[in-house]
Amino acid sequence: MSINSFTGCIPNTLGSLRFLKFLILESNSVTGESSTPELRLFSSLTNCRQLKILSISLNPLNGILPNSLGNLSSSLQTFHASGCQLKGNIPTRIGNFSNLYIIDLGSNQLTGPIPKTIGALQNLEVLFLQNNRLHGYIPDDFCRLRRLGSLYLSDNKLYGQIPTCLGELKSLRWLDLDSNKLSSIIPSNLWSLEDLLGVNLSSNFLRGHLPLEIGNLEVIGSIDLSRNHLSGTIPNTIGGAQSLVSLSLAHNKMQGPIPQSLGNLISLELLDLSSNNFSGVIPKSLEALRYLQYFNVYFNRLKGEIPTGGHFANFTAKSFWHNDALCGVPRLQVPPCETNKNPQFAVLKYVLPPVALAILVVALVFLLMGCRNQKIKLKT
Template identity: 40%
Template sequence: MLYHLMLLSSVGLSAASQMETPTAESTNADRLSLRSFKTLLSDPSGALASWDNASLHFCRWRGVTCRNHGGEPRVSDLKLESLKLEGELSPSLANLTFLRRLHLGNNNLEGSIPQELGLLPHLRTLNLSNNHLGGMIPTSLFLNCTRLQIFDLSHNNMSGTIPRNFGNCSELQAIGLDRNMLEGEIPSDIASLTKLKAIVIWTNRLTGSIPPEIGNLRFLTTLILGDNHLNGTIPATLGNLSSLVNLDLSRNLLAGVIPPTLWNLTSLDQLVLVHNSLTGVIPSDIGNLVRLTYLTLFENLLVGTIPPTLGSLTKLEILFLGYNKLDARNAADWRFLDALTNSSHLTIFDISVNQLGGVLPKSIANLSKSLEMLHVGGNQISGNIPTEIGNFMSLTEIDASSNLLHGTIPPTLGGLPRLQRLHLGRNQFAREIPATIGNLSSLVELDLSGNYFVGEIPATLGELPRLNLLQLDDNQLHGTIPPSLGKCPLETLNLASNKLTVECVSSVLRVGILCSKESPKERMDMEDVIRELHDIRDAFLGLPQWQE
């Protein structure tokens, strides 16, 4: 998830920088510090060319902003983001006594963070994100940090533990430590930072439990701790975070039931709890989260039915409930599908690999016309695919494989211009494969294996310019394999367990028979033999190897 930078940058800072006219009495201290900083850098794009202009005051150098202090201009901001700078950070930055904001993100800086940066008493923003910095986070950064508001070391190679003296930074509003190699536990004293709005520490190696004290941070809007090794249960105290907008605890080792208090977080926009071992049911109270746009609970151990109160989530765009133990046995258990017709912005619907049975309701065709991904595979769903599925013009993926679906494939599926993946394998479909599938010009994968299809392979499949996977094995298809398939950029082709013949093999036999005729008049002449064999070669080599 790449939205953390937006979250951190949205934390407002009240102090505005201002540029003062340089005076002749300006001290050289800041200029010398900047020059020393530059000596450790490589500037392949020439972004700091102005720094080499001897006639230009340092306050006019690129990325430098000054403010007036004691009648002299002093550096207040150093903003050199996304300039392809290489090299190491110089301790001389600590001599920029009045520095408020240090932005060096999205460069190629390496080495460690100088401990001397902890000597900057006026520092409000420290952004060193998206570099190659390593080593431990210096504890000195938090000894004199009473004005620090934004601390962002995300997307680096930082190791060790999170320092426990974060609590000294009483004005801190945002912590960004994601995509590093940090270990150990989340310090509980982080909860003493009462002005915190964002904690983003995903993709590290953190262990231990989530400190329940985090529930005291009443201004917190973003809590992203996913992709770590956190264990225990989700603290019920997180339900006190009434301002919370984004909660991501995914890909950890969390267990137990989802605390009922979470369903009171009516400001939530994103709830991401995937890939844990959470148990229990999805309660009807989930309908309280009326602002939710992103709900992902897949890869857990959730049981019971899917509540119809999901229909209250009218802003929902993404719904992932797959890889749980959710069940449905009758029409009443499928009422949630009718309710979701209220979610007119839904683009992803995934209930795959659960224990859902019964007949697929026709109301599935009433879901949002914005739907892009429809995943219902890996269940025990029976019934037919409604013809109206062909009205979802935004669909890119349909996966209904490994169910008990029967009947025919609606020819209307051939009218989906954006469809890239159609997986209907391991069901009970019968009759012919619709020739209209050959109209799916965006199709990349087609899996119809393990059904009861009869007839011939439609030659129109050879008109699919992007098709690289075709699985028709384990059906009752017969006839010849269309040579037109040779025009597809196939990487995977499985036609096994059918009654197919290869046209080029029968053609070789025909040439052999005609060449062995006793009568010279009936015998094929050499020129025709060569031409025929070339055609056979082209047809054969145009196809990747398959299984018969």
Template identity: 40%
Template sequence: MIPSCLYNLSSLTGLVTTKNFIYGSLPSNMFHTLSKLEHFLIGGNQFFGPIPTSIINASSFVEFDISQNQFVGQVPNLERLKDLQYLNLEYNNLGGNSTNDLEFLHSLANCTKLYIFSIFHNNFQGILPNAIGNLSIELNELYLGFNKISGKIPAELGHLIGLTLLGLQFNYFEGMIPTTFGKFQKIQQLQLDGNNLLGNIPPFIGNLSQLYYLDLHLNMFDGSIPPSIGNCQQLQYIELSHNKLKGTIPLEVFKLSSLSNMLNLSHNFLSRSLPREVGMLKIIGVLDVSENHLSGDIPTTIGECISLEHLLLQANFFNGTIPYTLASLKGLQYLDLSRNRLSGSIPDVMQNISLLEHLNVSFNMLEGQVPIDGVFGNATQVAIIGNNKLCGGILQLHLPPCSIKGRKQAKHHKFKLIAVIVSAVSFLLVLLFVITIYWMRKRNQNRSFDSPTIDQLAKVSYQDLHRGTNGFSTENLIGSGGFGSVYKGNLVSEDNVVAVKVLNLQKKGAHKSFIVECNALKNIRHRNLVKILTCCVSTDYKGQEFKALVFYYMKNGSLEQWLHPEILNVEHPTTLNLGHRLNIIIDVASALQYLHQDCDQVVIHSDLKPSNVLLDDDMVAHVSDFGIARLVSAIGGTSHKNTSTIGIKGTIGYTPPEYGMDSEVSTLGDMYSFGIFLLEVLTGRRPIDEAFENGQNLHNFVAVSFPDNVLKFLDPHLVFRDGEVEIEDENHENLAPNVEEGLVSLFRIELTCSMESPKERMNIVDVTRELSIIKNAFFTGVDTHNKYLKGGLNFEVICGKRS
């Protein structure tokens, strides 16, 4: 305790006893006696009890520091401490009564010389009064963090224009950052983290030219990162993690040459690529963009961030290979690339990063041999699970051995001789085959062009089609579109009900090319493609050229009829449940993968939409109208690569934006249409809906509030039961009851496929792989987190699940 003898020293001006482990309380009348004290510094002891109310008599106080003790209760009136410059109450248990915890702030208005004020890490509760703005204009540092202060941040706080440090972190503040904060022209540290602040990060942040420390993490900020932040040329530390920020990372951030400590943008919804400008952060120590929606390659320029010690890129959609330039980061200690889509091998040069203590490349698509030196020599420092094609490495990693790629030198000569002989024989056989093909084509070219033959297709005449469709009557009309009309018919030659698509193309000629393309399309066969039976090239009864395709007839009509009940056929007993829709989505994806990846020549659909997806008796989806662009080219006498010049590029709403700028049709264009198709299947809304206003479209309608409450996007015709979606499999057995996480996965795929930039869209191989995983989770009801892990993918990335 403080010796009682001190109480008689009425002329004492200073009492300093910091960090001496003194135990006890302060007598209530203490400051009646020590009324001339100017410096009272007792921080870092074990004092307890309340602050004596007699402090009001110590009107000469310049410094008052009782920090790091165990004081409790309320702070007494301080209005007579007019010379007070330093007031430190931090790390106590003051407050705890929300009704008047902060009333003493009103009395501080008389402390016109107050320079530093801290109540950091106490139990102060209640709303911060507007009187906070009446504190001294000379106030330089204000610490209010780690309390329980609630309500909105008073705009009056912006009157304290002399502040260089403002700490409001880890309270219960809500609402937006007051615009008056733009007046903080001297502010150097701004800490608003750990609150419930929302809205956009205000652009006036860029006006705070002296700012070097900005911490806004653990709030609910949305919108994009303001590019104006690039005006803060003194910034060394940026912490924006755990918010709801969207859009791209502005390039201005990477041009902050002062950024030396940290850039943390993790746990947001930032999208597109990590710009190559990241290499401009030459002196950054920590770079964390994990748990976002970033995609594309990891830029090789990241190897130019020569001061990097911690690099975290996990839980994004990065693809491509691990850049070799990472080996240039000689000071790198922590590297996490897990839960992405990286492929290729682990670069050997990474074992040369001597300071690397932690490496995580789990759940990617890496393959090949794992190095054994450097960080790879310690199994406790390396995480590689979820890469099923990795091999080798140290024994503790328990990987399979790599296959032997070479043989002993003694055996090489023998096998080389055998290889030469086999190559020579193979060359002769290929040469003979080429000569035979050339001779056959030469013979075929001598045939009359006036009488082309249908090599593989069964012959059918215009008269057969006219008779089988009752003269192409309206009663037999089952659909129409930009390419022509479809009729239901019966053909004796096929002994089956067929669908006849009469092409509405005015371009004449190229008769033989059309037949060749029809033959090619007939050889394209897949369980989810409508099978082409034959085609017809003839003249109608009016002497006009006639071209038609004949398909198998699908009894359950087009998917469009099922999605939009206003045109629903009476034959259909009900609308589609979620299980059916998921199966149809997977069927269409499977067909698209076959067209893009597995055909001898890539086939681009160019008009994928629900009306071109037909359903058979078992509700299996079949894609129709594939290869129409190729047929159009054949009739017009143009090449397939130039189909964009002939004016037929699909249907408005499903057509990717680049087609409007005379770009060629492409597989990435098909992926955009597929993304819009998926959105329509799940939402029941057409891509150009009457409800959309101000240029909004289906993609933006979902993206603007994704991934929150995805159930509100669903087609209202889906059946809800106790707030959950009811889905059944084909055996009418109930599926996994909690499907919201799986729906987030589906919507994420759809939004990624329908991105405006072709480079940001998913390819069909990744789509079908992820759809298969989602289906397994739906139809088995197993724990989805474990299921995704076993499948080599990360549930949190696919389903948007956040820790």
């Protein structure tokens, strides 16, 4: 009954349907009972011992998940309740569902810590808890989820470190931890997950360097490490990640040159290196990136000529603001680059000063010798 205009309360009598396997009510306007903050729907559904799919997302239920949630059928495989204005804590008994492989509780108002009992869900493949008010640490118990492929915890109030053991989950494909208060280094073994497709760790307080192993991510499409406290250089090995479509390292404390090997990222569409301390020139190898649509290096210490080939002909002045000594065409609002039209002038520029100095020294020597000889004659 999804995607309709149903209103009112979900009737508790649904629990009388003892052979119910699928209950899909998402994208309606049904609510919970106003008489109690706890959603009695879940208590009534405990009679449905064959329930496999429960999807109530995108309804204004505006209630609390009761502890009786853990009494639902052990056959439950997917539980979708995103965008339901759910409040309170996630019940610890959510770890009772041995067959559950998808939990979607994103975009609610859930508070409290993430239950460690989720680590008991050995078949769990997808966990959506983003856009809530969860706080505390990311439980190490997640590392027991050997089938976990997608972990979304963004836009919460999580703090502490990223568990090192996440780098041991070989099935992990998508990791989204952005917009929290995480403050550790990025576990080095995370970059050894060669089947990663996307990583978003932006808007935290992460520190440390990018390791050489980042180039081993041959199938990754997106890396967003912006708005952290990362330092060090971009390793040349990053050119090995040739499936990258989007790379953002903006608003960090990184330094050193922009590596030529970025020109090997043949699929790149977005490259944001703004608000760092990068120095040197913008590599001309980036002109070969035929799909590059967004490029930003403002607030760095770059110098030299801005490339003009490829998609650089389309970038605006804003992409290059506030650098040390960039030069280029007038539309980019930078000084023109100095050019030596006659190579003979370039030679004279370096030859004339030492020659002039030598002539001056010889003239001074002769002058001093002449003065000395004059004094000798006067004495005699």
